[in-house]
Amino acid sequence: MQINLTGHHIEITDALRDYVNTKFAKLERHFDHITNVHVILNVEKLTQKAEATLHVNGGEIFADSEHENMYAAIDGLIDKLDRQVIKHKEKMKRH
Numbered sequence: 001m002q003i004n005l006t007g008h009h010i011e012i013t014d015a016l017r018d019y020v021n022t023k024f025a026k027l028e029r030h031f032d033h034i035t036n037v038h039v040i041l042n043v044e045k046l047t048q049k050a051e052a053t054l055h056v057n058g059g060e061i062f063a064d065s066e067h068e069n070m071y072a073a074i075d076g077l078i079d080k081l082d083r084q085v086i087k088h089k090e091k092m093k094r095h
Contacts, residue, residue: 001034008042010070016041019071023078031085033057041070050077054085058092061085 003024005012020039028034036055043049050073051064061084065076 001028001037003037003039006038006040008040010041010043010048012041016070020074023074027078027081027085030082031056031089034085041074043070048073050074052077052081054081056085056088058088061088 001024003021005017005020020041024037024039034054034056037052039050039052041048041050046068047066048068048070049064049066050070052062054061061081063077063080063084065073065080067073067076
């Protein structure tokens with residue numbers, strides 16, 4: 001799985017990069033058909049926003065999350081993606 005990490009109005013520090021990589025590694029354990037991930041971390045005034053697009057077998061999965069804290073926004077993003085990945089996996093099993 002390849003992770004592309006982009007920052008808008010924020011410097012991507014090693015700590016942020018490691019945090020994102022760790023979180024997506026957990027996601028990959030649930031579903032190993034994720035080929036490519038594009039993560040965008042964005043700061044708008046007081047809001048920290050994390051969004052990601054996962055390229056998976058059979059389509060794309062998109063989610064975003066906002067919080068005052070970037071790490072909390074990333075956690076929220078992973079939770080949303082986790083639910084969507086599980087749903088996608090169930091759908092793939094049925095076909």
